[in-house]
Amino acid sequence: xxxxxxxxxxxxxxxxxxxxxxxxxxxxxxxxxxxxxxxxxxxxxxxxxxxxxxxxxxxxxxxxxxxxxxxxxxxxxxxxxx
Numbered sequence: 007x008x009x010x011x012x013x014x015x016x017x018x019x020x021x022x023x024x025x026x027x028x029x030x031x032x033x034x035x036x037x038x039x040x041x042x043x044x045x046x047x048x049x050x051x052x053x054x055x056x057x058x059x060x061x062x063x064x065x066x067x068x069x070x071x072x073x074x075x076x077x078x079x080x081x082x083x084x085x086x087x088x
Contacts, residue, residue, distance in 0.1 A: 010040035012065050016058045029053040048079045 007015075013036075017025050026036040030053055031046075038044040039054075046054065048062075055062045 007067070008042055009045070009065060010042050012067065013054060013058070014040050016060050016065065020058075025054065025057055028057040045074065045078055047082065048076065 013025075022036050022040065023033045026033040029036070029050065031050060035044070035046075036054075039046050051062050051065060055065055058065075
């Protein structure tokens with residue numbers, strides 16, 4: 007199961023729009039995450055997990071996904087410092 011599928015399943019009857027607003031992201035960005043078109047930052051993932059009342063690790067069940075998201079976050083932070 008992908009990250010997007012786990013988010014979609016965890017939100018149940020909560021609309022994507024309501025989840026996005028509560029997490030402080032745009033509905034279109036959440037849609038892209040759920041469709042696997044983009045990966046959220048660690049901070050965004052934590053916000054989504056908090057709204058859904060689940061842990062970030064629950065959403066990132068597969069280790070490879072966690073590593074990819076963490077790597078992307080570190081890479082983005084390094085670019086901001088440059």
